[in-house]
Amino acid sequence: MxxxxxxxxxxxDxxxxxxxxxxLGSRMASEEAAEFQQRQIADCDLTEGVAAGTHDSFExxxxxxxxxxxxxxxxxxVGDQALLIYEQALRDRFMEWCAGSITFHVPQSPDASFPVVSYDDVQGQAARMARRRAKLAVGTSAVEFNGTLHGLRRWARAADLLRGRRSRMVEDALAKLRNHVAHPAGHHVGSPVEAAQSVRDLAELINQLWGQTTSGGRLYPAPLHREIAVLSWNDAGRVRMEHAGALALPDPTEEHEGDGYQHVVVRAVPFIPGSRWNDDHWAEFxxxxxTTRFPTQYLWGPGTREEARAWLELEHPEGDSVDFTDRVFLIRNHGRLLPPMRAAVAAxxxxxxxxxxxxAVRADFPDDAFAHVRGAEDRRAGHVRTPGDCPACSAEVLGSGSYDEALRATTAVLGPIQAVRLPSVRLPSSIFWPDCR
Ligand SMILES: [Zn+2]
Structure with missing residues (x-):
């Protein structure tokens, strides 16, 4: 050389x-580039308590x-190494989780437990147990586990250390890339954009494994803040969303349009210009x-602006935070496919x-659940029809059949469902979900 x-x-360089x-095509000064690139990953710090080995590799x-x-x-x-640290993080977390002992359910035999001091011990026992078709005990469930990355991913999901449906698909992709890095089939070149994304994704994964969600995260986002909002619409089909506080002020449109608006009060993710967490479907409420992208909770209405103001002054509802991942939706096919429903409403x-x-489908977003059920009508599309993770999309099938069967499958994962009966209120401009009745 x-x-x-x-x-x-x-x-x-x-x-x-x-x-x-x-x-595109312009170049930064060297000083500026050095700072710019470091800033791309400056804020993805690891939470306290992450295993020392994983922590040091990440830093x-x-x-x-x-x-x-x-x-x-x-x-x-950097991109390649991030994928290898992904496996290291799972191994380190496994060693903490098992606390020195692993147990397998062995077919036609008593359970077998083994002391383990290193991940090499785990791999050795897991490989032997896999040959006997034994399953690793994880809480009240059991998973196939042979000690490889594949087994570690099953374990992490069964142990509820990883969550989210869309993130599961990213984990699939990461596992494939990791295998490509470990057994390269050809030359590939990563860009700084891809490398920074790998580092950011890795930080999210490690933090999630150690119990910390990521504010504004792409894979394991923290719950979103919801505020009290007022949705209103008039006969001309105009819709608007306002912060509840705006009702205390005089309505700028009142003079021109009269108060021909109907109002409902909801808890909703606020619309912030430029935010990636805006609900593009708020007007489909x-x-x-x-029908909205994030959970929007009905509180009051419909009624006039004056009535809405009076109710808000009396009740003083407050905002909250909501986890939108791993939601359960019920979808009815009655001649045509209707939009996803919450279990409480269906009940x-x-x-x-x-x-x-x-x-009954588990997904992060209602449109993911709907796309799966619609996609499964075509057998060639590869969507799963029996309970389990869908290989073709991010949905998980819980069950299907009659109303009672679907609700039973839902209760099995959510526990008893408290039925709600809400007044039927719907904003007029449903473009994304035209078939609501
Ligand atoms: Zn699917």
Whole structure:
């Protein structure tokens, strides 16, 4: 190989300078690029309590990332290394979880427990147990576990250390990439954008494994804050969403349009310009169906602005926070597919609205659940029809059949369901969900 001078080693890599927040093709100054790239991963700190080995590997990765401005190949190495630390984190967390002993359910034999001091011990026992078709005991359930990344992922889900339906698909993709890195089939080059994303995803995964969600996270987001909001609409089809506090002020449109608006008070994720957590479907709100992207809770209405103001002054409802991942939706097919419903609303339906075929599906978003059920109508699309994770999308099937069967499958995962009967209120402009009746 060619020996480089220290001066050359210290020089910035021109390729690294082309990645910047400005227009394509422009280059940043070296100083600026060094700072810009480090800022991309500066805020993804690990929570306290993360195992020392995982913690040190992650911090080393963040340190090395900064050197990408001097050598572009560093970004490929960082991306690859992040995938290997993904497995290390699962192993370290497993060792903490098992606290020195693992137990297997062995077919036609008593349970077998083994002391373990290192992950090598775990792998050795798991491989032997897998040959006997034994399953690893995880709380009240049991999973196939042979000590590989595949088994570790099953264990982490069974132990409720990882959550979310969309994140499960990302975990699938990460596992495939990890196998590619461990057994490379060809040359690949990663960009600083991809490397930074890998580091950020890894930080989210490690923090989630050690019980910490990520505020604004892509994979394991923290619960979202909901505020008290007023949704209103008029006969001309105009809709608006206001913070409840706005009702104390004079209505700017009142003079021009009269008070021809109907109002409902809800708890909803507030609309913040530029936020990735805006609910693009807030104007689809319907008390019967989960037609908004994030959970929107009906509180009062419909009524006039004056009545809404009076109710707010009397009740003083407050905001809350809501976890939108792993929600359970019930979808009814009665001649046509109706939008997803919350279990509590489905449980309160009158008899004549229970007919048809029902699907109980777990998903992060109502449109994910709906897309799965619609997709499963075509057998060639590869969506699963029996209970379990769908290989073709992020949904998990809980059960389907009659109304009672679907509700039983729902109760099995949610526990007893408290039925609610809400007044039927629906904003007029449902474009995304046209078939609501
Ligand atoms: Zn599916």
């Amino acid at each position: 060619e020996i480089q001078s220290l001066e050359n080693l210290r020089a910035t 021109k390729l690294s300078l082309t990645f910047n927040p400005y227009e 080393r990765l963040r340190t090395v990332f900064a050197y990408g401005v001097l050598c572009y190949d560093v970004y490929t190495l 319907d008390t019967r169906y989960e 309160g339906l009158p008899d004549d609205e229970r007919v048809g075929t029902w699907h």
